[in-house]
Each structure stands twice: as C-alpha cells, then as structure tokens.
Amino acid sequence: MPKPLFGLKHLFGIGDLSREQITSLVNLGDDFIDINSRSIKKDATLRGRTVINLFFENSTRTRTSFEIAGKRLSADVINISASTSATKKGESLLDTGQTLAAMQPHVLVIRHSVAGTCEFLSEFLEDTALINAGDGSHEHPTQILTDLLTLKRSMGDIQGKTMTIVGDIAHSRVARSHMLAAKIMGYNVRIVAPKTLLPAFVENYGCEVFHDFDAALKGTDILYMLRVQTERLTTNCYFPSIREYHETYGLNMKRLKAAGDHCMVMHPGPMNRGVEIATDVADSMKSLILEQVEHGVAVRMAALTALCGGATEE
Amino acid sequence: MTDILITNGRVIDPANQVDEVCDVWIESGKVAGVGKFDGAAKKTIDAKGLIVCPGLIDMHVHLREPGEEWKEDIESGSQAAVAGGITTICTMPNTEPCIDHAGIVLQVIARAKEIGLCNLRPIGAVTRNLKGTELTEMRELSRSGAVAFSDDGKPVWHAGVMRKALEYSSSFGYLIIQHAEEKQLTEGGSVNEGWVSTQLGVQGMPVEGEDSMIARDIMLTRRADARYHVAHISSKGAVEQVRLAQKQGLKVTTEAAPHHFALTEDEVLNFNADAKMSPPLRTEEDRLAVIEGLRDGTIEVIATDHAPHHEDDKRCGLSCAAFGIVGLETMLPVSLDLERAGVLPMVDLIAKMTANPAKLLNLPEGSLSQGNAADICIFDPNKQWMLDREKLRSKGRNTPWHGRTMTGQVEYTLKDGRVVFEKGEIRV
Numbered sequence: 091m092p093k094p095l096f097g098l099k100h101l102f103g104i105g106d107l108s109r110e111q112i113t114s115l116v117n118l119g120d121d122f123i124d125i126n127s128r129s130i131k132k133d134a135t136l137r138g139r140t141v142i143n144l145f146f147e148n149s150t151r152t153r154t155s156f157e158i159a160g161k162r163l164s165a166d167v168i169n170i171s172a173s174t175s176a177t178k179k180g181e182s183l184l185d186t187g188q189t190l191a192a193m194q195p196h197v198l199v200i201r202h203s204v205a206g207t208c209e210f211l212s213e214f215l216e217d218t219a220l221i222n223a224g225d226g227s228h229e230h231p232t233q234i235l236t237d238l239l240t241l242k243r244s245m246g247d248i249q250g251k252t253m254t255i256v257g258d259i260a261h262s263r264v265a266r267s268h269m270l271a272a273k274i275m276g277y278n279v280r281i282v283a284p285k286t287l288l289p290a291f292v293e294n295y296g297c298e299v300f301h302d303f304d305a306a307l308k309g310t311d312i313l314y315m316l317r318v319q320t321e322r323l324t325t326n327c328y329f330p331s332i333r334e335y336h337e338t339y340g341l342n343m344k345r346l347k348a349a350g351d352h353c354m355v356m357h358p359g360p361m362n363r364g365v366e367i368a369t370d371v372a373d374s375m376k377s378l379i380l381e382q383v384e385h386g387v388a389v390r391m392a393a394l395t396a397l398c399g400g401a402t403e404e
Numbered sequence: 405m406t407d408i409l410i411t412n413g414r415v416i417d418p419a420n421q422v423d424e425v426c427d428v429w430i431e432s433g434k435v436a437g438v439g440k441f442d443g444a445a446k447k448t449i450d451a452k453g454l455i456v457c458p459g460l461i462d463m464h465v466h467l468r469e470p471g472e473e474w475k476e477d478i479e480s481g482s483q484a485a486v487a488g489g490i491t492t493i494c495t496m497p498n499t500e501p502c503i504d505h506a507g508i509v510l511q512v513i514a515r516a517k518e519i520g521l522c523n524l525r526p527i528g529a530v531t532r533n534l535k536g537t538e539l540t541e542m543r544e545l546s547r548s549g550a551v552a553f554s555d556d557g558k559p560v561w562h563a564g565v566m567r568k569a570l571e572y573s574s575s576f577g578y579l580i581i582q583h584a585e586e587k588q589l590t591e592g593g594s595v596n597e598g599w600v601s602t603q604l605g606v607q608g609m610p611v612e613g614e615d616s617m618i619a620r621d622i623m624l625t626r627r628a629d630a631r632y633h634v635a636h637i638s639s640k641g642a643v644e645q646v647r648l649a650q651k652q653g654l655k656v657t658t659e660a661a662p663h664h665f666a667l668t669e670d671e672v673l674n675f676n677a678d679a680k681m682s683p684p685l686r687t688e689e690d691r692l693a694v695i696e697g698l699r700d701g702t703i704e705v706i707a708t709d710h711a712p713h714h715e716d717d718k719r720c721g722l723s724c725a726a727f728g729i730v731g732l733e734t735m736l737p738v739s740l741d742l743e744r745a746g747v748l749p750m751v752d753l754i755a756k757m758t759a760n761p762a763k764l765l766n767l768p769e770g771s772l773s774q775g776n777a778a779d780i781c782i783f784d785p786n787k788q789w790m791l792d793r794e795k796l797r798s799k800g801r802n803t804p805w806h807g808r809t810m811t812g813q814v815e816y817t818l819k820d821g822r823v824v825f826e827k828g829e830i831r832v
Contacts (some may be wrong), residue, residue, distance in 0.1 A: 125522055182719075182720055203720070204720075204721035204722070204724055205604050205675070205723060206675030206722050207723055209675050210720075210721050225605070226606060226723065227605035227607075228605030229605065230605070289601070290597050290598045290599060290602050291598060294599050375449075
C-alpha cells in the first residue's frame with residue numbers, strides 16, 4: 091500500500107486532526123488549484139490508485155467533487171449510490187463495506203446518515219483508507235478544509251477572525267466540524283439559531299451563542315449560512331414558518347451591510363434562495379459560495395493524495 | 405446424614421438478618437439449617453473466604469424465547485443466570501408472541517422447569533400485544549404464574565390506559581412496572597441528550613422523557629392507590645420524584661440496573677453500540693443520584709434489564725443499533741463495587757438482589773429460611789477476572805465490560821439443593 095502523508099491513515103473528522111495536519115492539507119489543496127485551471131486537467135499523482143465513492147445519501151455536489159478530484163489525479167474512481175447498491179437488497183452496511191474493501195480499493199469515500207459510520211467500518215476494514223464525506227449530524231471534514239482554503243485565499247490568515255454560523259446547528263455536521271476546527275486553528279465561531287435548532291451544551295465547543303441574528307453581526311468577518319432543511323418541516327416544529335425564519339435568520343443585503351464591508355459570505359450548498367439567503371447576497375461580490383465549490387475539488391485532491399498518494403512501499 | 409453442608413462461609417441472609425461465619429446445610433433440596441452444624445454430610449462445600457447468600461433474584465430480564473431464540477433462549481438465559489449466581493429470573497413479556505395470555509405464561513414456565521437451572525417467573529403484559537390500548541386478562545395471567553405486569557421495552561404511553569391499568573391491578577394488589585419513557589420526547593434518539601450526543605452528532609433522548617412519564621404516573625398512582633414500580637431508573641430527576649412519592653406514602657418503588665450506577669454516557673463517545681440502551685447511560689450527576697437512591701433506600705432493587713441482541717443488530721452504527729446490553733453474568737461483580745465504595749454494607753447490597761425483589765413480587769425465594777428451597781449463591785467477593793464476551797453463557801455478546809477486569813466471582817450456584825454451577829461449569 092502507498093504510504094499515507096501527514097500521518098493520516100483515515101480522514102474521519104476535523105476534530106481528530108492537528109493544526110499541522112490541517113495546514114498541510116489546506117496547503118496541498120492550494121497547490122492543486124492550478125491543475126483545475128489548466129486546459130488539460132490531469133496529473134499522474136494517483137495513477138494506479140482506486141477510489142470508491144460510496145454514497146448512502148443523495149449528494150450531487152460532494153460526490154461529483156470527489157469524483158473529479160480523483161479523476162484529475164488519474165485515480166480509477168468508482169461511484170456507488172445507495173439507490174443502486176446492495177443495501178436496497180437488504181445487505182448490511184458492514185457487508186457492503188467489507189465486500190467493497192475485498193475488491194482492494196485504496197480509498198473508500200463514504201457518506202452515510204448514521205454518525206460514526208467510518209469509525210465503525212474502520213474496525214473491520216484493515217487495509218482500506220476511509221474518508222468521511224459526511225456522517226449524520228457528526229462531521230464533514232473535507233467541507234471544512236475547503237472552507238479554510240477558500241478563506242486563506244480570500245482573506246489570508248484567519249487566526250482571530252470571527253465566523254458566524256446561522257441556522258440549523260443541531261443537525262449540521264458542517265457547524266460541528268467548524269466549531270472543532272475553530273479551536274484547533276484559532277478562529278472564533280458564533281452560532282445563531284433559535285433554541286429549537288441548537289444541540290445540547292453547544293457552548294461547550296467554546297462558541298458564542300446568539301438567538302438574535304442582528305446582535306451577532308457586529309464584529310463578524312465571515313457569515314456562514316446553513317441550508318434550511320425544508321424536508322424536515324412537514325413533521326417538525328423547529329420554527330413556525332419559512333416566512334418567519336427568513337425574517338429572523340435570513341441573510342439579506344441589509345444585514346450584510348450591517349456586518350460591515352469586510353464581511354464575506356459562505357454557504358456549504360445547496361442554497362435555498364430567499365430562505366436562508368437572499369439572491370442578491372448569494373450573487374454578490376461578497377459571496378464566496380462558488381469559490382467554495384471550486385476549492386472543494388482541490389481539497390479533495392489533497393485528501394485523496396494524503397491517504398494514498400505517497401510512494402508505494404515495496 | 406445431611407445432603408450438602410456448606411461450611412466456613414460468611415453467610416449473609418438479609419431476610420433473616422443473618423451475617424456471620426457459619427454453616428448452611430441442605431436436606432431434600434431445602435434449607436435444613438443455618439448455624440453450627442454437627443454431623444456428617446454426603447457432600448461438603450468449603451466456603452472459607454466466600455460469601456454464602458440466597459440465590460440472587462433478577463426481576464428484570466429479557467429472554468427472547470418464544471420468537472427470537474437466536475438472540476437468547478430460555479436455556480442459554482438460564483445458564484447465564486446461574487453463572488451469575490441468579491436462581492430466579494423474572495422475564496419481561498416482549499417476546500414474539502408476547503406474554504399476554506395464560507398459555508404463554510404456562511409455556512415459558514414449563515420450559516424453564518424442563519431445563520431446571522433456575523426459576524422463571526414471568527411478568528405479564530399490561531396491554532394486549534403490548535399495543536397500549538386494551539388491558540390483558542391480569543387475573544388469568546396471575547393465576548397462571550405471572551408475578552407482575554409490564555409492557556417493558558415500551559411505555560404504557562396512553563395516560564387513560566395507564567390509569568385503568570393502575571386501577572384494575574390495584575384491585576387485586578398487582579404490581580405495574582413501567583418503562584418510563586415519553587416517546588414524544590425521545591423519538592429518534594440513541595443516547596442521552598447532552599454534550600455527548602452533541603459531539604457525536606446523534607439525536608439524544610432527554611431526561612425529561614423519563615422524568616415526565618414518571619411524574620404523570622405518580623399522579624395516576626396516587627388516585628388509583630396502586631402499586632407502581634419504575635423499571636431501570638436512570639436520572640436524577642426520576643430518583644427525586646420516586647423519593648418524594650415514597651415520602652408521601654405512595655406505593656411507588658424502583659430498581660436500578662448496574663450499568664446505570666456504574667457507567668456514564670462517556671461510554672458511547674467512540675460510537676460504542678454495546679453501551680447503547682434505553683434509558684441511556686446518563687451523566688455523572690445522574691449516576692451519583694442513582695447511587696444515592698440505592699444508598700438511602702429509595703431504590704430497593706438491583707435488576708439487570710438483561711437484553712441480549714444478535715451481533716447483527718448491534719453492528720450497524722450507533723444510531724441504527726438495537727437498545728440493550730446483557731447483564732446476568734455481570735450483575736454481581738458490578739454491584740459489589742457499591743460495597744467496595746462504601747455506598748452499601750454487604751448485607752444491604754445483597755438484600756437488593758434477594759429479599760427486596762422477593763418481597764416486592766411476593767416470591768417465596770430470596771431467603772435462607774428453614775424449609776425454603778435451597779437456592780444459594782456462593783461467591784468470592786475479591787476474585788478478579790477478565791470479562792471476555794466470547795465466554796459469556798448468554799447468546800448475547802453485547803456488553804460494555806468486554807476486556808475489563810471484574811472483581812467478584814460466583815463459585816457455586818445451587819438450585820433446589822443441587823449444584824447447578826460450580827467453578828465456571830454448568831452442572832446439569
């Protein structure tokens with residue numbers, strides 16, 4: 091097997107990484123951005139490596155990002171989605187994992203609605219590196235590495251900067267991963283949500299908690315908007331209506347201006363325009379949303395390289 | 405000549421307030437005497453350095469027979485029980501079919517007798533098919549051998565049905581055992597709601613799920629003048645409510661499972677599904693409140709909530725895994741920590757696993773009174789051993805104590821004056 095870089099055997103979560111490992115991954119992603127802007131977008135870094143994207147949840151964006159990342163580095167990339175997989179025939183998660191691992195891929199990229207899926211599978215799959223592409227409401231490390239790369243390129247050092255995350259914190263793996271990353275990398279996180287959308291003891295992450303969006307704007311450098319998961323709203327009472335949510339927690343131009351000229355806007359996508367973010371904000375010069383998508387490919391190239399791009403030990 | 409003489413042991417029989425080094429002798433399967441034996445015996449067990457007590461009673465056990473014998477059957481469950489020094493198990497009705505009519509009660513009792521290792525005292529369902537809508541024939545179930553009533557695994561969720569269940573059962577003095585969980589608060593949860601569930605990103609089960617159901621039931625118990633028992637109590641608020649109800653003279657009792665006084669929610673921090681149960685492991689504050697409840701007598705009984713599952717049901721990620729852990733073989737060593745920590749004197753600790761559940765359920769077992777069936781547990785309170793889940797007698801391997809050192813080991817278990825477990829071996 092190729093020797094992993096930066097001391098990484100798997101990539102389960104941001105919380106498992108050191109500052110050095112995060113910095114190395116972000117810098118390596120930075121280096122890969124060039125490949126993406128070439129006319130011939132191909133590099134031989136992962137030639138002969140096999141990557142399987144195993145997605146149990148719908149995710150066009152993350153799956154495509156991993157697929158392009160692998161292919162641009164010349165890896166053989168196989169995509170499996172739950173709708174066509176053996177799990178539909180009743181196979182267990184463990185059997186699916188073991189079956190795919192028996193085909194000897196170098197990396198399994200996994201997205202699953204169950205938190206801890208990668209940790210669970212790693213106990214049984216010895217020789218396969220695992221990348222968590224989002225597990226339940228737990229972690230989404232490559233999204234956070236993507237955000238850190240985007241912030242590095244747009245505002246330089248983020249040490250001491252303040253990121254305000256708005257929306258459904260309770261169900262957000264992105265929010266959890268950022269709160270962990272903030273501690274490691276030295277930026278501040280503010281959380282803005284009604285109590286219905288906050289997990290228990292969220293303040294233990296060391297973040298400031300606000301229920302009033304307007305009060306949180308002052309001193310914010312990055313406004314990070316989370317998707318309102320409208321699919322939940324039919325059965326749950328997290329907030330009374332989309333209209334009230336947008337009024338209370340939606341980002342519009344007025345709020346963006348109140349935050350100040352320096353403030354940038356992020357969103358992990360997919361966006362609900364007119365719900366958590368107004369269209370004019372999403373499309374404004376202050377929006378880093380498309381950069382996030384672009385840099386996602388580079389960061390995933392870095393993650394794949396870190397896990398299986400090193401020299402093969404003979 | 406007496407049949408069996410157990411000599412030199414520290415005999416602890418809480419029902420008769422005995423705690424002294426003396427002999428116990430057995431004739432025709434019954435306790436013939438406790439004290440100084442002078443005579444000859446066909447078989448002598450030297451219990452020097454060991455504790456001799458009534459066979460333990462576990463009033464909260466899930467065997468999976470009938471219906472899910474691959475998880476556990478009455479035979480494997482009986483073996484696990486006697487390996488843990490337990491000679492009477494009260495089994496919960498959530499089998500398939502469930503224990504909601506007399507035929508099933510008779511069937512499981514007969515099956516246990518055929519195996520002959522321990523007593524099986526079934527707990528009948530409160531509602532038909534555990535649906536929470538229609539009461540079972542409690543009189544008929546009781547006459548067939550059911551010793552209490554519970555829909556355990558599920559709460560009796562409907563307040564009106566619970567009221568009727570308490571009123572009807574109290575007409576005849578039956579005990580209603582409630583799995584106190586307001587599902588409208590806990591739905592979708594896997595672990596205690598708190599900082600641990602937040603870090604894991606899994607949905608939590610708030611303590612209010614347990615506490616609010618108990619609050620409701622205590623009100624109904626007061627009105628019905630019923631006997632109400634909270635199964636597997638796990639939260640500080642719940643212990644406080646039971647204590648208050650007892651002070652007010654209500655017939656409210658409760659039990660604690662060893663995992664709830666030995667472990668906290670930190671056990672699941674690595675997504676360990678073998679530490680997932682309902683109610684979930686809670687915080688250190690809750691754990692200490694359960695211990696205080698045991699110390700001051702609010703919690704009279706230690707019971708395991710032994711819940712064996714097939715490994716397939718546990719190996720699927722924390723939020724998908726089944727609730728429950730096995731407990732029969734770890735009840736005694738884990739509980740002995742309470743004595744070692746100075747929470748309870750040995751005699752009080754043993755009472756919570758013998759005399760107290762016997763009294764609560766009107767069982768003839770749980771004491772070494774002369775003429776009683778010679779159901780006896782002989783254990784070494786200090787012997788250390790490593791728990792290997794592959795060596796459990798239960799078919800369930802789902803234990804959070806795998807690989808840990810346990811202190812306290814059962815040396816002999818006697819049932820009706822017969823040695824059924826001796827130094828690690830089942831004797832049939």
